[in-house]
Amino acid sequence: MGEGMMEFETKAIHAGQAPDPTTGSVVVPIHATSTYAQSAPGVHRGYEYSRTDNPTRTALQEVLAALEGVPVGSGGGCVATASGMAATALVGYLLEPGDHLVMADDAYGGTFRFFTQVLARHGVEWTVADLTDPDSLAAAMRPATRLVWVETPTNPLLRIVDLSATVAAAHDAGALVCVDNTFATPYLQRPLEYGADLVLHSTTKYLGGHSDTVGGALVTADAGLHERLRFLQNAAGPVPGPFDAYLVLRGIKTLAVRMDRHCDNAARIAGWLADDSRVSEVLFPGLPSHPQHDLAGRQMSRFGGMVSFRPVGGAEAASRVASATEHFLLAESLGGVESLIEVPAVMTHASTAGSDLEVPADLIRLSVGIEHVEDLIADLDRALG
Numbered sequence: 001m002g003e004g005m006m007e008f009e010t011k012a013i014h015a016g017q018a019p020d021p022t023t024g025s026v027v028v029p030i031h032a033t034s035t036y037a038q039s040a041p042g043v044h045r046g047y048e049y050s051r052t053d054n055p056t057r058t059a060l061q062e063v064l065a066a067l068e069g070v071p072v073g074s075g076g077g078c079v080a081t082a083s084g085m086a087a088t089a090l091v092g093y094l095l096e097p098g099d100h101l102v103m104a105d106d107a108y109g110g111t112f113r114f115f116t117q118v119l120a121r122h123g124v125e126w127t128v129a130d131l132t133d134p135d136s137l138a139a140a141m142r143p144a145t146r147l148v149w150v151e152t153p154t155n156p157l158l159r160i161v162d163l164s165a166t167v168a169a170a171h172d173a174g175a176l177v178c179v180d181n182t183f184a185t186p187y188l189q190r191p192l193e194y195g196a197d198l199v200l201h202s203t204t205k206y207l208g209g210h211s212d213t214v215g216g217a218l219v220t221a222d223a224g225l226h227e228r229l230r231f232l233q234n235a236a237g238p239v240p241g242p243f244d245a246y247l248v249l250r251g252i253k254t255l256a257v258r259m260d261r262h263c264d265n266a267a268r269i270a271g272w273l274a275d276d277s278r279v280s281e282v283l284f285p286g287l288p289s290h291p292q293h294d295l296a297g298r299q300m301s302r303f304g305g306m307v308s309f310r311p312v313g314g315a316e317a318a319s320r321v322a323s324a325t326e327h328f329l330l331a332e333s334l335g336g337v338e339s340l341i342e343v344p345a346v347m348t349h350a351s352t353a354g355s356d357l358e359v360p361a362d363l364i365r366l367s368v369g370i371e372h373v374e375d376l377i378a379d380l381d382r383a384l385g
């Protein structure tokens with residue numbers, strides 16, 4: 001059956017993952033090899049050297065392209081990278097000195113660090129805008145703007161950016177749109193369907209799903225961009241090894257069932273926190289009080305597994321609560337089966353201190369796992385004291 005005919009859950013298990021032709025192995029083998037025997041100089045079976053291509057990585061790239069909805073035969077596809085940041089760096093290589101990019105005023109701190117402390121040294125200028133406000137985006141655009149960088153939901157404030165409107169504004173100005181789809185995953189949101197040029201993932205998160213690997217990926221439906229990214233992947237070399245590619249492939253098989261439980265648990269917890277007098281604010285796109293709740297409902301099939309909130313009592317209370325949970329482990333990262341809690345201002349987003357992206361000191365971010373939700377609520381109840 002053609003990939004285009006399969007539903008999401010079926011693609012996750014079968015796209016790019018046909019049984020191994022030599023053995024019938026139903027699991028894509030971990031091809032732990034750096035090189036491939038050739039029958040005559042330059043005559044090979046499509047694989048020459050594992051920086052350029054490795055069959056385990058090929059399977060991962062094919063399933064990710066299928067899940068993001070790259071049309072079969074479009075020439076688009078996926079390049080897998082050694083981390084989410086390595087994928088961001090490859091997008092940076094698409095830009096030239098004198099180019100300008102626009103990014104949101106809420107985003108992963110490492111992305112901001114890369115744009116402002118790495119790309120800026122290579123002559124790429126940047127402007128921060130509120131991408132939930134079309135006027136703010138319009139004001140940030142310049143004739144030299146080549147890239148608009150979107151996260152939705154944003155990390156850690158969980159704002160929702162209108163993909164259709166942002167793509168239309170960026171394309172009118174001749175800029176590409178890259179959407180970091182790490183928080184939503186293609187199960188909940190497929191930015192290419194809204195016209196985005198590039199989708200980025202930290203596969204470290206929900207795609208891997210088990211907090212046991214670091215990786216990234218870029219997906220595009222544009223044949224020219226795909227060819228350029230394939231060139232950059234090989235030329236710059238930030239590739240994942242076959243063991244890591246295997247772990248992400250394995251994670252992706254259960255993405256749909258895991259995401260449904262993440263979404264169920266997060267919605268329950270967000271509602272519980274919103275009703276608790278020890279909490280002053282809950283940020284979760286699934287709450288009707290969220291400013292972009294309706295947009296989230298249109299753009300995403302569900303609201304995701306991330307919840308941010310501010311406890312009464314300020315930064316000190318946030319630090320105390322985050323140190324007191326037992327099931328919610330105090331740790332950076334997100335998207336694994338186990339629940340995590342963190343204080344972004346001093347952990348994942350420390351690099352944004354003093355900038356337009358600085359996050360409130362009293363904000364707590366939860367990556368809600370797939371444990372029993374009553375245990376998670378009891379844990380938060382105890383920690384809130």
Ligand SMILES: Cc1ncc(COP(=O)(O)O)c(C=O)c1O
Nearest residue numbers: 083084085108155182202204215
């Ligand atoms: C939304 C988002 N994008 C990108 C990254 C970077 O990915 P990695 O840590 O795999 O390099 C992260 C990491 O936390 C993230 O949360």
